[in-house]
Amino acid sequence: MEDEIIKTSATIAGAVAKPIIQKVVEKMTTRAAKIDQNISDTFQITGREMTVLCPESIQKYSISIISKKSSFFHNKARFELGKVRRANIRSLVGLESINAINTIDNGFEIDLKKLKSGERYNLDIEYSIEDPNFLDSLVNREVVNETPNDDSTEYWMVAQLKHLESLKSEYGRIDLRDVDFNVNVGVHQDVNTKIPDGFKDQVETLSQLTKKKGRAEKFKLFQKLMTIQNKPLAGKEFEVLGNIAELFSPVSFRKFVDVSKDFHYYNCEKGTNVYDYSFVSWPKFMKITSRTDLGLDKPAAKGTLIYKKSDFKSAIDHLFKK
Structure with missing residues (x-):
């Protein structure tokens, strides 16, 4: 059904x-x-x-x-x-x-x-081409499945032309160059499992101190901040957060993605943020853009995107072991 x-x-x-x-x-x-x-x-x-x-x-x-x-x-x-x-x-x-x-x-x-x-x-x-819906109307894009394991997550990508007869012309065949294909790769769970709970508590306390609070509540937060000063990485929270954020830059995150077969990697960008803190910026997912060519001689393209999550989590581990 x-x-x-x-x-x-x-x-x-x-x-x-x-x-x-x-x-x-x-x-x-x-x-x-x-x-x-x-x-x-x-x-x-x-x-x-x-x-x-x-x-x-x-x-x-x-x-x-x-x-x-x-x-x-x-x-x-x-x-x-x-x-x-x-x-x-x-x-x-x-x-x-x-x-x-x-x-x-x-x-x-x-x-x-x-x-x-x-x-x-x-x-x-x-x-x-003035019609903004032309390409989406012409190309069907589909992530067939995702296969996770301990080391990586594999996404199967399929792009296929619709209505091939419309592309046949006496004035030459019509080919498509660099068709974008986007895959949202979930990363927030990998970040959460690798950031120590104590460090999360430190960040949460600092975040609350930046917000408007009553005098009594503010005092309690300062007392809590004093008790965590002896914890690892105390005073280095912003430095560590900056290093984590750098992992999601297009240059850094590229190392954790492989694209193969009919597609080639083009770019990546951050999705929506996990936390509503002014100084915490790791995303729920990374949008990976791959590209391929299509035409009458090649009406469909298939490829795989592999997110190397084991390597990514190791990179986060390294930041907390410095």
Whole structure:
């Protein structure tokens, strides 16, 4: 019954997503068709490639072209197809960029006088994809399961394109580059099990002293603080907390994560904090971002993310044994 509900929900979600995908892809291919039409008078087209740069939500249309001889009265090729994000032309001989493109209010133009007749060039044109729901509608992302053991936790990741027929185009196949895949890796339990209860009590006492209290309650907290001054790490609470917080920086936490197969590691960032203290900042989880490429030749990607929790807990242990 549960599988049927999940399957029905996926079918409904796919039906909702399809019009969004078709609308954006239609706009992309229509724009590409108009570029081809405009350029055919001055260039011979020998190849095409359509790419979606996922993090920036950008359509990139790349065309391999051969320059035709330009006349005195026709020395510019103009493309007024909407605001262009970036346009670049480079010679395939030496792969040097040519300063032959000027942006205009509604597109760009190519100065044909700066190009050589009969030479091969590659033209890259980028436009912003305006629909913010396009990528989420196009790609299904799923963490299949998580397998914990004493040393590590393994997450299986699957990203798959939906509605492949919408990506087929006579103006070149549409490939996706750097599709983001996020996994929330729980870490707060590992921190809690490795921080001594006595140290937690010290931090709690200091935290309460920073808050507005009555005179009697304040006095009790000072008395408690005096009794814990002889405990290990007394007076070094902020130094230790700072060292713990450093473990969650992108540079440090990277050491405790491995990403393999079709995905590659990109970045990590802290989730919500465990405590509502102004000077305690370890998170409930770390959001790990991995990336992969998808397309008609590779409609699905599978990979694993391994959180090396044993190494992470050892790093916390080390901070309290200094």
